[in-house]
Amino acid sequence: MSRREREQEKSGERNKQHETELQDEEQFRQLLGVHLEKWDSGIEPGIPTDEAMMALVRGHKQETRERFRRELLLFWLVSIFVLSGMFLLWMNSVVLFAVVQAIAVAVGVIVAGGLAIAKKHQGEGRRHRWSGGK
Amino acid sequence: MVGWKIAVVIGAVIVLFCQSSWLFTDAKKHSRYPWFWGLWGMIQFPLPLIFYLLIVRVGWSDMKIRKGI
Numbered sequence: 001m002s003r004r005e006r007e008q009e010k011s012g013e014r015n016k017q018h019e020t021e022l023q024d025e026e027q028f029r030q031l032l033g034v035h036l037e038k039w040d041s042g043i044e045p046g047i048p049t050d051e052a053m054m055a056l057v058r059g060h061k062q063e064t065r066e067r068f069r070r071e072l073l074l075f076w077l078v079s080i081f082v083l084s085g086m087f088l089l090w091m092n093s094v095v096l097f098a099v100v101q102a103i104a105v106a107v108g109v110i111v112a113g114g115l116a117i118a119k120k121h122q123g124e125g126r127r128h129r130w131s132g133g134k
Numbered sequence: 135m136v137g138w139k140i141a142v143v144i145g146a147v148i149v150l151f152c153q154s155s156w157l158f159t160d161a162k163k164h165s166r167y168p169w170f171w172g173l174w175g176m177i178q179f180p181l182p183l184i185f186y187l188l189i190v191r192v193g194w195s196d197m198k199i200r201k202g203i
Contacts, residue, residue, distance in 0.1 A: 068162065075158050075169070079176045083147060086177065105181060108174045112185040115167065119189065 146179075153179055157186055165190045 001009075048056075090097045158172030165171060171190075174182040 071162075072155075072158065075172055076155075078173070079151065079154055082173065082176050083150065087143070087147075101178065104174070104177045108178070108182060108185070111170060112189055115165075116189045 149179055150176055153183055157182060161186070161190065 086097070086100075089100060154172045154175035157175035158168050161168035161171040165186075171182060171186050175186075
C-alpha cells in the first residue's frame with residue numbers, strides 16, 4: 001500500500017470516528033438533554049441582566065443618600081441645641097463658658113491624640129500583615 | 135455697641151455651623167467618628183479643623199511611619 005493510500009485510509013477512519021461521535025452525542029442529547037437542562041437550571045442561579053444590576057446599584061445609592069441626609073438633619077438638630085446651650089452659657093457667665101471651652105479643648109485634644117495613635121498602630125499592623133513586616 | 139455684638143454672634147454661629155457641617159460630612163467618608171468631629175467643630179474654631187486635617191486627611195502619624203521616625 002502506498003503512502004497516499006495509507007493516509008487516505010487513516011483520514012477515512014477519522015471521519016467515521018467523528019461521525020460516530022456526533023451520532024452518540026445526538027442520541028445522548030435526545031435521551032437526557034431535557035433532564036440535564038432542568039437539573040442545570042435548578043443548580044445554577046439566573047444571571048441578572050445589566051438593567052437589574054444598575055437598578056440594584058441605583059437603589060443602594062438612593063438608600064445611602066437618604067440615610068446620610070437623615071443623619072445630617074439629626075446632627076443639625078443636635079448642633080442647634082449645643083449652640084444654644086453655649087450661647088446661653090456665654091450670656092450668663094463668661095467664666096463658666098471659658099472653663100467649658102478649656103475642658104472641651106482638653107477632651108478634644110486627648111481624644112484626637114488617641115485616634116492618631118490608634119491609626120498609627122493600625123497602619124503598622126496592616127503593614128506587618130500584608131507585607132511581611134517590611 | 136449692641137450691634138457689633140450681634141454681628142459677632144451671628145458670624146460665630148455661621149462659622150461654627152459651616153465648620154461642623156463640613157467636618158461631619160467629610161468625616162463620614164474618611165473617618166469612623168463623624169459625630170465626634172462634628173460636635174467638636176460645633177464648639178470650637180479652628181482647633182478641630184486643624185486636628186482633623188492633620189490626623190485624618192494628611193495622616194501625620196502615617197507620614198512619620200513612612201519617614202521612619
